[in-house]
Amino acid sequence: METSINLEPLRQTFTLKERIYQVLREAILEMDIYSKDTDLRLDERKIAQQLGISRTPVREALVRLENENLIEIRARIGVFVKKRNIEEVAELVIVWAAIESMAARLACGNVTEEEVKELEMIGVKDTSMSQDVYSEANIMFHRKILELSKCKMLKKIGEDIFAQIEPARRHAMRDPSRTEQSISDHAEIVNAIHSNQPEHAANLVREHTLRLEKYIRKTWKNLDTENI
Amino acid sequence: METSINLEPLRQTFTLKERIYQVLREAILEMDIYSKDTDLRLDERKIAQQLGISRTPVREALVRLENENLIEIRARIGVFVKKRNIEEVAELVIVWAAIESMAARLACGNVTEEEVKELEMIGVKDTSMSQDVYSEANIMFHRKILELSKCKMLKKIGEDIFAQIEPARRHAMRDPSRTEQSISDHAEIVNAIHSNQPEHAANLVREHTLRLEKYIRKTWKNLDTENI
DNA sequence: ATATGGTTTTTTGTATACCAGAGAATATAT
DNA sequence: ATATATTCTCTGGTATACAAAAAACCATAT
Numbered sequence: 001m002e003t004s005i006n007l008e009p010l011r012q013t014f015t016l017k018e019r020i021y022q023v024l025r026e027a028i029l030e031m032d033i034y035s036k037d038t039d040l041r042l043d044e045r046k047i048a049q050q051l052g053i054s055r056t057p058v059r060e061a062l063v064r065l066e067n068e069n070l071i072e073i074r075a076r077i078g079v080f081v082k083k084r085n086i087e088e089v090a091e092l093v094i095v096w097a098a099i100e101s102m103a104a105r106l107a108c109g110n111v112t113e114e115e116v117k118e119l120e121m122i123g124v125k126d127t128s129m130s131q132d133v134y135s136e137a138n139i140m141f142h143r144k145i146l147e148l149s150k151c152k153m154l155k156k157i158g159e160d161i162f163a164q165i166e167p168a169r170r171h172a173m174r175d176p177s178r179t180e181q182s183i184s185d186h187a188e189i190v191n192a193i194h195s196n197q198p199e200h201a202a203n204l205v206r207e208h209t210l211r212l213e214k215y216i217r218k219t220w221k222n223l224d225t226e227n228i
Numbered sequence: 229m230e231t232s233i234n235l236e237p238l239r240q241t242f243t244l245k246e247r248i249y250q251v252l253r254e255a256i257l258e259m260d261i262y263s264k265d266t267d268l269r270l271d272e273r274k275i276a277q278q279l280g281i282s283r284t285p286v287r288e289a290l291v292r293l294e295n296e297n298l299i300e301i302r303a304r305i306g307v308f309v310k311k312r313n314i315e316e317v318a319e320l321v322i323v324w325a326a327i328e329s330m331a332a333r334l335a336c337g338n339v340t341e342e343e344v345k346e347l348e349m350i351g352v353k354d355t356s357m358s359q360d361v362y363s364e365a366n367i368m369f370h371r372k373i374l375e376l377s378k379c380k381m382l383k384k385i386g387e388d389i390f391a392q393i394e395p396a397r398r399h400a401m402r403d404p405s406r407t408e409q410s411i412s413d414h415a416e417i418v419n420a421i422h423s424n425q426p427e428h429a430a431n432l433v434r435e436h437t438l439r440l441e442k443y444i445r446k447t448w449k450n451l452d453t454e455n456i
Numbered sequence: 457a458t459a460t461g462g463t464t465t466t467t468t469g470t471a472t473a474c475c476a477g478a479g480a481a482t483a484t485a486t
Numbered sequence: 487a488t489a490t491a492t493t494c495t496c497t498g499g500t501a502t503a504c505a506a507a508a509a510a511c512c513a514t515a516t
């Protein structure tokens with residue numbers, strides 16, 4: 001056999017519906033859906049026109065997004081970005097707590113020294129940084145825990161849940177006083193994982209996330225309470 | 229104000245894609261996908277023809293099913309029911325354990341006497357019944373726990389995971405010796421919930437489900453190992 | 457001015473036609 | 487007979503046309 005350059009097959013299901021799905025998903029997650037003057041309507045035809053394609057692949061992307069609970073397709077009325085109410089968001093945070101708690105449990109005794117170091121670097125930064133930077137690091141910390149579980153399904157489903165919570169979380173996490181508490185929580189979690197205490201790590205993560213749930217329930221009033 | 233007849237709104241989004249989605253989903257879940265001679269292929273055109281409709285709504289239903297990981301759409305090749313491998317199923321069971329464990333935790337101190345009775349009736353039946361009946365009761369038991377959490381999201385996501393596991397579970401749960409163990413587990417779980425011991429209930433449920441994970445990993449060899 | 461009834465517009469739902477890639481079947485050359 | 491090239495068919499992908507329902511609009515009668 002001859003030697004030849006080794007090229008990865010770069011065709012990754014290059015279908016429009018896939019690309020559109022990703023584009024729309026990101027756009028939706030970046031929207032400030034709880035702002036009064038955000039238009040929650042998505043127009044199939046307009047999107048298709050803007051992208052210079054037909055409605056069909058756009059619709060298929062929308063069906064997928066609806067299945068992920070990010071939008072709502074009302075027959076012959078329109079497509080709308082879904083604005084979840086307090087109960088739904090709080091419940092999603094509970095599910096997230098369940099997932100991530102199990103991830104922390106599995107991470108114990110299953111991580112290398114380097115991995116723990118990485119987790120620590122991400123989660124235990126000083127409080128001097130800006131809210132945005134902190135928020136970003138916070139997300140990364142929780143993502144990292146899902147990853148350290150080495151359980152792909154746990155990670156995938158955790159990320160899905162997270163995507164649904166994110167808009168509300170971003171809106172609710174404006175309170176700087178929460179930052180300190182969060183960082184000391186993170187340090188404890190890192191410790192528990194490092195010293196291989198699955199039960200303890202699981203408990204810490206669960207309570208940490210459930211604290212967010214309580215916080216959201218308390219401070220939700222700031223947000224627009226109208227539903228679609 | 230005058231009295232007038234009170235009519236419930238009967239509009240139930242009667243769209244084809246919705247109906248087809250449900251029909252196909254049920255059909256897929258009832259398939260014995262691990263049997264050698266089951267045809268895993270789904271033909272858009274054939275389905276549309278059989279249902280007497282066009283391809284469009286069928287495609288949209290398929291996109292949804294793909295998003296739920298029940299099928300795989302390979303561009304220009306075909307649509308196939310997804311046969312998960314041991315790692316994927318085992319991981320899904322782990323996620324399920326996480327979800328249901330949290331559900332049991334929440335159920336504690338949040339259930340009525342009647343609800344506990346119902347749970348007991350379902351989960352702690354005698355071993356004399358047939359495998360099929362037992363299997364059915366087993367599913368119901370776990371569904372009931374999700375329900376008693378009073379957390380709709382936990383229930384919904386739990387059910388979604390369950391749907392993905394179900395085919396493998398049905399195939400793996402042929403061992404009658406597991407039945408007895410299962411029933412005593414159930415009794416303990418009911419007790420823990422009844423006596424309001426959230427920590428204990430959560431642990432029991434988690435370990436009970438993780439035992440299924442271990443069991444599946446051990447006995448998977450019986451199943452077809454080829455993947456798509 | 458307001459309520460009512462019909463019409464027009466807007467928006468998604470569904471059907472159909474055509475396209476392009478993948479693979480099987482066939483033909484051809486050696 | 488085998489290896490290679492070609493064609494043919496099958497399948498999902500995309501575009502477009504039309505149907506149907508909801509909402510907006512408007513005219514008219516009271």
